[in-house]
Amino acid sequence: xxxxxxxxxxxxxxxxxxxxxxxxxxxxxxxxxxxxxxxxxxxxxxxxxxxxxxxxxxxxxxxxxxxxxxxxxxxxxxxxxxxxxxxxxxxxxxxxxxxxxxxxxxxxxxxxxxxxxxxxxxxxxxxxxxxxxxxxxxxxxxxxxxxxxxxxxxxx
Numbered sequence: 001x002x003x004x005x006x007x008x009x010x011x012x013x014x015x016x017x018x019x020x021x022x023x024x025x026x027x028x029x030x031x032x033x034x035x036x037x038x039x040x041x042x043x044x045x046x047x048x049x050x051x052x053x054x055x056x057x058x059x060x061x062x063x064x065x066x067x068x069x070x071x072x073x074x075x076x077x078x079x080x081x082x083x084x085x086x087x088x089x090x091x092x093x094x095x096x097x098x099x100x101x102x103x104x105x106x107x108x109x110x111x112x113x114x115x116x117x118x119x120x121x122x123x124x125x126x127x128x129x130x131x132x133x134x135x136x137x138x139x140x141x142x143x144x145x146x147x148x149x150x151x152x153x154x155x156x
Contacts, residue, residue, distance in 0.1 A: 044128060045145055047088035052124040052147035055085065055094055060122065060151050074098065075118050075153050092126045099123075101150070118153045 009017075059081065063074035073079070079098040084091055101119040127144040 041141075041143070043088060044090055044143070047090060048092055048126040048128065048145045049147060051085050051087040051092050052094070052126050052145065055096060055124055056122050056147065056149055056151075059096060059098070060120075064153070075100075075120070090128050092128045094124055094126045097123045120151050120153075122149045122151055123147070 059074075063071055066074075078100060079096075081096040081098075082094065084093045086092070099121045101121055123146065125144060125146045129143050
């Protein structure tokens with residue numbers, strides 16, 4: 001074995017190999033973090049959509065069932081309600097706008113099949129991680145969602 005000569009790696013080669021390995025590991029880590037952010041935003045958006053549906057159902061059901069002042073106030077005027085709810089361990093802030101749908105003459109639009117059935121356009125905007133609907137978060141973008149529904153005064 002006298003003819004074999006072993007040559008060791010130089011310091012530059014070792015540093016280059018370690019640097020390449022670190023770069024690969026950091027790239028994989030950045031990819032995992034990015035995927036985690038996207039997944040978290042999708043979960044929050046789904047929870048926000050569900051929360052918005054529940055808010056609309058709650059407000060509309062109360063207004064439809066009530067026969068007194070709440071009914072008259074909700075169906076007789078445009079209404080804005082602000083608040084917050086917790087869903088999927090995230091606090092969502094919301095603004096609900098209920099606007100009376102009017103015909104071309106400016107009168108409330110009643111359904112032809114159900115006379116005196118005023119129509120409301122309900123819009124709920126939810127935003128999270130900051131009590132401002134214009135907030136963004138690095139890597140997530142704008143953290144808001146909106147749900148719109150057209151409903152009638154009478155449930156049937």
